[in-house]
Amino acid sequence: xxxxxxxxxxxxxxxxxxxxxxxxxxxxxxxxxxxxxxxxxxxxxxxxxxxxxxxxxxxxxxxxxxxxxxxxxxxxxxxxxxxxxxxxxxxxxxxxxxxxxxxxxxxxxxxxxxxxxxxxxxxxxxxxxxxxxxxxxxxxxxxxxxxxxxxxxxxxxxxxxxxxxxxxxxxxxxxxxxxxxxxxxxxxxxxxxxxxxxxxxxxxxxxxxxxxxxxxxxxxxxxxxxxxxxxxxxxxxxxxxxxxxxxxxxxxxxxxxxxxxxxx
Numbered sequence: 324x325x326x327x328x329x330x331x332x333x334x335x336x337x338x339x340x341x342x343x344x345x346x347x348x349x350x351x352x353x354x355x356x357x358x359x360x361x362x363x364x365x366x367x368x369x370x371x372x373x374x375x376x377x378x379x380x381x382x383x384x385x386x387x388x389x390x391x392x393x394x395x396x397x398x399x400x401x402x403x404x405x406x407x408x409x410x411x412x413x414x415x416x417x418x419x420x421x422x423x424x425x426x427x428x429x430x431x432x433x434x435x436x437x438x439x440x441x442x443x444x445x446x447x448x449x450x451x452x453x454x455x456x457x458x459x460x461x462x463x464x465x466x467x468x469x470x471x472x473x474x475x476x477x478x479x480x481x482x483x484x485x486x487x488x489x490x491x492x493x494x495x496x497x498x499x500x501x502x503x504x505x506x507x508x509x510x511x512x513x514x515x516x517x518x519x520x521x522x523x524x525x526x527x528x529x530x531x532x533x534x535x536x537x538x539x540x541x542x543x544x545x546x547x548x549x550x551x552x553x554x555x556x557x558x559x560x561x562x563x564x565x566x567x568x569x570x571x572x573x574x575x576x577x578x579x580x581x582x583x584x585x586x587x
Contacts, residue, residue, distance in 0.1 A: 326394055327379025329371045332363025336431075336584045337404035339395060340371040341415030343437075343563075344506045345474070345495035347378040350412075355490050356565035358410070361573035366586025367408075372398055374418070376502035386505035388513070391418045392425060399429060406584060408432035410576060412565055413537065414506065417442070417513050424518040432583055433522065434576055436529040437537045437562050440545050442513040450511045457507060461500060470503075471495035480533035480561035487567045519548040525583040526552040529575055531564035553579070 329348055340351040340358055351359045351371040362369035375390045376382035384390045395418065399407055407430055411419035416438025423430045442450060460470050471492045479488055528546045530539035539556045546554035555575055560567045580586075 325379075325381040325383075326375075326397060327373035327377070328398065329359055330363075331359045331369045332365070332367055334366050334368045334587045335405040336408060336580070336586075337368045337370055337399065337402050337406070338362050338408045338410055338580065339398060340369065341395070341409060341411040341418050342371075342374065342377070343413030343415055344503065344510065345471070345491075345498060346412070346415075347494050347497065348373045349378065350490070350494050350566065355494065356569040356572060358565060358569070358573050358576060361577055362410075362580065365577045365580065367580055367584070368402065368404060370398055370402065374415075374506075376505065377498060382502060382505075386502050387509040388418065388421055391509070392422045395422050396426070396429070406431040408434065408580065408584065410434040410436070411438060412436045413438050413562065414510055417510055417515070420515045420518065421513070423522060423524070424515055427521075427523070430524055432524050432580075433526040434529060434579060435526065435542075435545070436572070437531055437534050437542075437564055439537050439541055440514070440516045440519055440548075442510050454507055454511055458504065461504070467498055467500050467503060468496040475563075478536065478562040479567055480531070480559055482559050483561060483563075483567045487563070490566050491563045516548075519545060520550070522549045522552075525579070527575070527579040528552060528554045529564070529572065530554070530556040531560035531562065531567075532556055532558045533561040534564065536562040 373380035376386040409419035
């Protein structure tokens with residue numbers, strides 16, 4: 324499998340950074356959240372990957388939840404860490420939940436950021452309307468750059484720094500349109516609510532005060548169903564909290580890792 328991958332740090336605990344539907348591995352780097360460097364510098368093996376169809380990763384095996392999970396498995400197969408922690412933002416958080424449900428023995432920790440356990444509502448009408456509305460600009464021919472210009476302002480908080488808005492916009496604009504369409508379809512049927520109570524690993528749920536996509540109250544209900552989990556809401560941040568408030572985001576992730584896993 325041809326995967327785009329960035330790495331930082333060393334140690335026998337691998338921390339895989341999983342991006343959202345409008346993202347890519349670069350969102351975790353120094354020009355984005357800096358989480359790759361923060362985790363690697365804290366004594367862990369940080370790994371940021373492009374999901375299939377994104378960045379430098381081939382879409383030959385498809386762009387769907389199965390392919391995303393296979394990409395995570397491929398990184399773990401290559402790295403062979405003693406422990407694996409999945410840090411997933413938005414769609415990446417869904418992939419983390421899906422992977423943990425499919426292969427629970429391969430995951431020793433989870434950080435679920437600005438995400439949910441279900442996409443939309445059970446009847447399916449909400450999902451269909453969401454996809455229709457979200458894809459309408461592409462149907463009108465504005466392309467991913469235009470899509471990024473229209474979407475990013477609604478995904479960040481009112482106080483988001485201009486640099487954070489630009490970083491999120493630039494990453495989304497680089498996502499191939501076909502990949503974006505397929506990824507939205509892949510998560511439209513996501514529902515792992517029933518699996519939450521079965522999670523038996525240290526889990527941190529990171530919400531953001533101004534997130535309208537994965538509101539804090541939704542994530543707090545998720546936390547209530549995961550035994551022993553921790554919940555933290557980051558103030559002055561929207562859905563792209565890792566880029567908006569990187570210092571607070573990275574401190575929360577590193578603190579969680581140091582609490583539950585030995586560096587090095």
